[in-house]
Amino acid sequence: MAKKIALITGVSGQDGAYLAKFLLNKNYKVIGSDRRSARNSQWRLKRLGIDNKIIYEELEMGELFDIDRLFKNYKFDEVYNLAAQSFVGSSFYSPLNTANITGLGVLRVLECIRTLSPKTKFYQASSSEMFGDVLEKIQNENTPFNPQSPYAAAKAFGHFLTLNYRKSYKLFAVSGILFNHESPLRGEEFVTRKIIVGFINILKKKKAFIELGNINAKRDWGYAKEYVEQMWKMLNQKIPRDFVIASGKTYSIKDFVNEVAKNLKMKVKWKGNGFNEKLYMKNNNKIIIKINKKLFRPSEVNYVKGNITKAKKYLNWKPKVTFKKLVEIMVKEELENLK
Numbered sequence: 175m176a177k178k179i180a181l182i183t184g185v186s187g188q189d190g191a192y193l194a195k196f197l198l199n200k201n202y203k204v205i206g207s208d209r210r211s212a213r214n215s216q217w218r219l220k221r222l223g224i225d226n227k228i229i230y231e232e233l234e235m236g237e238l239f240d241i242d243r244l245f246k247n248y249k250f251d252e253v254y255n256l257a258a259q260s261f262v263g264s265s266f267y268s269p270l271n272t273a274n275i276t277g278l279g280v281l282r283v284l285e286c287i288r289t290l291s292p293k294t295k296f297y298q299a300s301s302s303e304m305f306g307d308v309l310e311k312i313q314n315e316n317t318p319f320n321p322q323s324p325y326a327a328a329k330a331f332g333h334f335l336t337l338n339y340r341k342s343y344k345l346f347a348v349s350g351i352l353f354n355h356e357s358p359l360r361g362e363e364f365v366t367r368k369i370i371v372g373f374i375n376i377l378k379k380k381k382a383f384i385e386l387g388n389i390n391a392k393r394d395w396g397y398a399k400e401y402v403e404q405m406w407k408m409l410n411q412k413i414p415r416d417f418v419i420a421s422g423k424t425y426s427i428k429d430f431v432n433e434v435a436k437n438l439k440m441k442v443k444w445k446g447n448g449f450n451e452k453l454y455m456k457n458n459n460k461i462i463i464k465i466n467k468k469l470f471r472p473s474e475v476n477y478v479k480g481n482i483t484k485a486k487k488y489l490n491w492k493p494k495v496t497f498k499k500l501v502e503i504m505v506k507e508e509l510e511n512l513k
């Protein structure tokens with residue numbers, strides 16, 4: 175049987191790399207694309223040992239003709255649209271670029287599928303950030319969106335268009351609403367890996383302290399490697415449906431810090447309140463975390479918690495890796511990579 179062909183946009187990101195590996199193991203021919211400037215960021219593909227196993231294509235999500243060219247060169251069975259300006263914080267500083275890539279990028283791909291390849295199945299990486307200032311305590315596929323950032327607004331745009339193209343043109347197009355998902359392949363600009371790398375640098379005396387923003391925000395964190403498998407499952411259902419993928423548990427950034435400290439056997443204590451709250455080493459009273467106002471976002475998502483009833487039913491999935499296990503995996507691999 176001929177190999178299935180999949181396109182992963184944003185292949186050198188955390189999810190792109192894990193998904194590429196997963197699809198290669200399923201005997202897919204994987205075309206991975208990225209913007210030209212991401213060429214040097216193939217460390218994830220290298221770490222997973224697959225940098226030479228995928229076909230790499232440079233692709234600007236801002237250029238319709240670039241996407242069009244790819245669709246004329248390959249007959250994709252499945253397209254996973256993971257390309258985005260994915261850092262919420264940056265979206266406040268580059269809202270137009272975020273809208274163009276994270277939002278309009280989705281529409282460009284959908285237009286290519288509609289006009290050139292309507293049998294291609296399409297996965298859109300939607301985000302729990304769309305729930306924003308949450309309108310329901312626990313969020314499922316029917317919870318209304320209340321985006322709090324240009325990033326979240328752009329993701330909501332992509333989400334609704336995916337739904338609209340499914341209805342209007344009968345495309346097999348689905349959105350996975352993924353809550354925060356982390357791994358050793360997470361970028362250091364995101365808070366989980368920033369904390370782990372920061373603490374290890376403090377222990378190695380390369381750094382005195384790290385600065386964080388809102389440590390009271392709560393997130394529903396899961397393991398990226400598990401989550402990308404659900405993307406594939408969504409495209410291999412009989413009926414196209416959207417799904418929330420989450421752990422169903424919520425923890426604050428502070429909880430995450432405490433868990434990392436525990437894993438690194440650092441005895442620490444918090445003191446102070448608000449912007450003056452600090453984390454100290456118990457043995458010598460050295461400050462290792464300070465709060466920096468500048469790292470607060472102009473508007474914040476304070477709390478999210480996902481309901482995965484639908485994923486349990488149709489994808490036959492529930493998360494295996496707990497919060498504690500996730501921190502353990504991330505800390506362990508970070509330490510091993512230093513050796």
Ligand code: GDR
Nearest residue numbers: 260262301302353354363364365366386387388389391469
């Ligand atoms: P998030 O992830 O915005 O939830 O989006 P991030 O790790 O950036 O922030 C999580 C929370 O931590 C707070 N925070 C800090 N964040 C960063 N990055 N750096 C800091 O120093 C810091 N201090 C506190 C943030 O304010 C926030 O509340 C992630 C991304 O992967 C999105 O692309 C994805 O859609 C969602 O998860 C689901």
